[in-house]
Amino acid sequence: EAGVTQFPSHSVIEKGQTVTLRCDPISGHDNLYWYRRVMGKEIKFLLHFVKESKQDESGMPNNRFLAERTGGTYSTLKVQPAELEDSGVYFCASSQDMASVSTDTQYFGPGTRLTVL
């Protein structure tokens, strides 16, 4: 079974440009999460999708970040315009529908390393 995949693995852009990150969750997982780690900080939650609906966006830092999950499959996270402080590693995770499991184990992708110059 394929794990969570993320694309690209690395992205280097200039301040003011736009970048779109993609996450493909494990097949059949309804829950999809975005996290990020900025320089020297802990991994922080950004938002959570249940299928195509945003369940919790409390971690999104500002309106320069836009996440979508059309059709409830893969998700994209767009940063527009990118700022220097957006540099970091962006992780995606997915978990199964809670009706089928007793605890919510989240499976993480390898992350996308974003560098804003």
Place this chain on the structure above:
Amino acid sequence: LAKTTQPISMDSYEGQEVNITCSHNNIATNDYITWYQQFPSQGPRFIIQGYKTKVTNEVASLFIPADRKSSTLSLPRVSLSDTAVYYCLVGAFNQAGTALIFGKGTTLSVSS
């Protein structure tokens, strides 16, 4: 989610047993304890989860005392490849959509 405290770093040698203890004094009745492992340039990987007493899988054991205010991750006979950051997380993981709250974790360095 309950706050956790764990050592920032630990050193070990190959073949030794490593025990990493995590304190979670404010754990709630419906909270589970979960440990994740993260290698450089990879995402966190689920290791083990428990609610009380002892849980064992092919990777590690998790010991939880009766008061559940702490837990100990035990890695038997570590190898160089066990060098990683280990995170202890506490939360109501029986609820969908729980945002995981990561602390600084424990950086384990295994030497030959």
